[in-house]
Amino acid sequence: MKGNEAFAEAAIRAGADGYFGYPITPQSEVMEYLMAEKPHERTGMIVLQAESEIAAINMVYGGAACGKRVLTSSSSPGVSLKQEGISYIAGAELPCVILNVARGGPGLGTIQPAQSDYFQSTKGGGHGDYKMLVLAPSSVQEMADFAGLGFELAFKYRNPVLILSDGAIGQMMEKVELDEQRPRFTDEEIKNNTPWATTGKTKDRERNIITSLDLDSYKQELHNLDLQAKYREMEKNETRYEAISCDDAEYLIVAYGTSARLSQKAVDLLRAEGIKVGLLRPITLFPFPTAVIAKLADQVKGILTVEMSAGQMIEDVRLAVGCRVKVEHFGRMGGIIPSPTEIVDAMHKKIIGG
Amino acid sequence: MAEITKEELRQPENLIYKKTDLLTDKALSYCPGCGHGTAHRIVMEVLDEMGIQDQTIGIAPVGCSVLAYEFMNIDMQQAAHGRAPAVATAVKRLYPEKFVFTYQGDGDLAAIGTAETIHACNRGENIVIIFINNGIYGMTGGQMAPTTLPGMKSSTSPYGRDVATMGNPLKITELIAQLPGTIYVTRQAVHTPANVRKTKKAVRKAFENQKLNKGLSFVEIVSNCNSGWKMTPRQSNEWMVDNMFPFYPLGDIKVND
Amino acid sequence: MAKVKGDIVIDIEKCKGCEVCIPACPNDVIALSKNVNGKGYNYAETINDECIGCANCAIVCPDGVITVYRKRME
Structure with missing residues (x-):
């Protein structure tokens, strides 16, 4: 399909x-x-x-x-x-x-x-x-x-x-x-599982109102604080990623989606050259797998991010890594998909030899 | 003739009119004399009389009536500016047995939400649209609206609406009446007791149409905005009769029974 | 002769003094008070006993502050 x-x-x-x-x-x-x-x-x-x-x-x-x-x-x-x-x-x-x-x-x-x-x-x-x-x-x-x-x-x-x-x-x-x-x-499930839903106000409950408006600044700030607490909860519970060949990795590629598929091939090519490269694939982009990348930063000598963009996720990778190791971006734009050999070349030029 | 004291008269058996319980006790946030309050009450009285409070979902717009959900004691959603007909479309499609209506002003319905309005009407969504037309953006401080009359002053047409540069007022109700999806299109007012009674009949008919799955009913209420028009409430009602009604004549525009 | 006797009760704290009820009354029962309510509005009040309980004032009141009573007197 x-x-x-x-x-x-x-x-x-x-x-x-x-x-x-x-x-x-x-x-x-x-x-x-x-x-x-x-x-x-x-x-x-x-x-x-x-x-x-x-x-x-x-x-x-x-x-x-x-x-x-x-x-x-x-x-x-x-x-x-x-x-x-x-x-x-x-x-x-x-x-x-x-x-x-x-x-x-x-x-x-x-x-x-x-x-x-x-x-x-x-x-x-x-x-x-x-x-x-x-x-x-x-x-x-x-x-x-x-x-x-x-x-x-x-x-x-x-x-x-x-x-x-x-x-x-x-x-x-x-x-x-x-x-x-x-x-x-x-x-019945909607009534029990989502009691806030607008389904018609019955006698047994107050009316349900769905809105994002609150003109009272104090209440609006409280609402924002609640939202932020929820996002922190997501960060705690829902961060998902896939670590491929990371255990012995000396270099790391971080890539998601299509870029991750191509990067996986690049990892194979680099390992065939004797270079120990791992791939960290974020599955959730928010929450971002910051902690695991931070941990890998202590292990590897350099990190390449591969994105089909001018480099956007790299900002989150750099935030996770701090200044501990070099983090560089490789990407293609305008609808071009990078090839695994281009990624291998970028790894050599920007990270290993750079 | 026997005399009667006020206390004797003010007994439940003599009560003939009181505010419906489908309006909350919260004081309306509208300016003194604003037709919104009357329009809210008419809609809630109709729902009350039809006994459908527990089956009705209302959609509030952005504009003066953004807080309609504070006053209407029913389940409500507040929609993004102009998008109420799209929101209502989904609610009705997902709950075809429930009653769904939007309550929108002229800026919401006839400017930023024109596409949503036209397409919901054209699809013949089985909903009710209540359209309050006071020819001005009230909440943001009296700017020119799509329905502002030629020559009419507003804060963004301070010398009067110049049709050559600002365009024509949009008679969206007449436009909507052309669409095959609409079953009932009418224009009413709420400034006198007789008009209130007529409007209530129209709103009732609109919800009865929905009950019978007939298609989209559209009730325009030409109303006043004394703050935006810079008049007293009574002056604004007189001005509305003299100026708005000739351009937006009252009465049924389309009735398909 | 049967006569209809009416009376209205105005929630003066919710009245905004818009005066829309005044021209709606056939018997000139309502006028604006010289006093103001808690919000500072001059509120509507009854000025005579001519009310027939027609409810015209109540149905045009945008704020729904008028309650109406009516009794047929024999």
């Missing part, structure tokens, strides 16, 4: 109630698959093509505020349009899943894959102090797995979860194992 299709099928199986989207390359297969699959007949899930990405994300807001499992998908320019809605969702503390099958920018850029939305994904994107929980798949299998995991985490923390993929993984075909169909939430 294609990565985009695997994500769509996995979303149905995760018990999603609603998908709201707008076409954009390279992720249009998500909605195409859903429309063709008629999930309304399978599970009762609704699929709606909105008039814009802005409308789509606000539909997600409305659905999430009802305690439903809702999601949207888009690609970089479309995700930029969604930022206002995402800020509202984060402010009102609503659970949802957002997929970004990223492409090169800025502006209309290109339809080819890129990783230049790291800052937007992990540092806010919209206005205000908020964080999304960001998952970065590096395979079609993870595209599928993260749909279900995304909902789980979104509801656990009442927070938007962003799946930051890219055009390569979205379009790539691989074998994938899918979970069994999970039932959609019943009305």
Whole structure:
């Protein structure tokens, strides 16, 4: 299956109630698959093509505020349009899943894959102090797995979860194992599990209000402090990464998503040369695996970050490392995927020989 | 004729009108004489009379009525500026058996949210849209709105709206009536007892339409903004009759039964 | 002859003195008080006993501060 299709099928199986989207390359297969699959007949899930990405994300807001499992998908320019809605969702503390099958920018850029939305994904994107929980798949299998995991985490923390993929993984075909169909939430489950949801004010409770507004500055600050406490909790519990060949590593590559796949090949090539290189692949970009990178910094002589961007994640790696070892960036932009031999060369030039 | 004391008269059996329990006891944040309060009350009275408080989800906009959820004793969501029809679309699609309405002002509905308004209406979402048109941005301090009349002064059209440079006022209600998804489109007012009664009938009809899955009902309420218009409440109602009504005539625009 | 006797109760602390109720009353029962409430508004008050309980004032009151009673007198 294609990565985009695997994500769509996995979303149905995760018990999603609603998908709201707008076409954009390279992720249009998500909605195409859903429309063709008629999930309304399978599970009762609704699929709606909105008039814009802005409308789509606000539909997600409305659905999430009802305690439903809702999601949207888009690609970089479309995700930029969604930022206002995402800020509202984060402010009102609503659970949802957002997929970004990223492409090169800025502006209309290109339809080819890129990783230049790291800052937007992990540092806010919209206005205000908020964080999304960001998952970065590096395979079609993870595209599928993260749909279900995304909902789980979104509801656990009442927070938007962003799946930051890219055009390569979205379009790539691989074998994938899918979970069994999970039932959609019943009305009873929504009432019990999300008692804050707007489902109609019954006599036995006060009215439920979903809003991000509080004009009282003291209350608004308290709300912000609560959000920050939640983000610290995520950092404590949800940091995910994969360490490949790191045990004896003298040099380290840090890369996620498509870059991590290519870097893994580069690690093999470098090890064939007798150079002990490891790969640290962040699976969550927020929370970022700061602690493990800090620990590896005491072990290795230098770190290369590989990103399909001008170097964005490198800032978080440098924050983790401090000035203990050299940290350099290698990347390609504009939709170009770096080759493993380019990564090997960069490791030699920038880290080992540098 | 027997005389009666005030105490004898003020007994529950003689009570004929009191504020509905579907309005909270919180004092409305609107300016004195603002039609928003009356419009809020009409909507809540209709929900009360239909007995659907426990099945209704309201969507508040950005604008003066951003805090509608403080006053309406029902489950509510506060939407991003202009996006209420998109939010309502999802709520209704996910809960087709519940009643869903948006409550929006002219800036929210007819400027920043034009796309969401037109498309929700065109899809024929089975919701009710309550549209308060007072021809001005009230909350931000009286700036020009999409519905500000030609020549009308506002803080961003201090010499009056010059149509040549500032564009024409948008009769979005007439536009919406053209769309096949709308079933009922009407324009009302709330400045006199007779108008309040008519508006309440219109709002009731709109929610009855939703009950029967008929499609989208759109109720515009032409209202005043005495603060923004820089008049007393009574003057603003008179000005509204003399100036707003000729441009935005009251009455049903589309009724598909 | 049957006569209708009405009365209104105004929540003066919530009244904002907008005067919209005054022209709505067919019997000129309501006027603005010279006194002010806790918020500093001159509030609406009844000035005679001519009320017939038509509720016109209450249904145009934007703040919903008027409660209306009515009794048919034989």
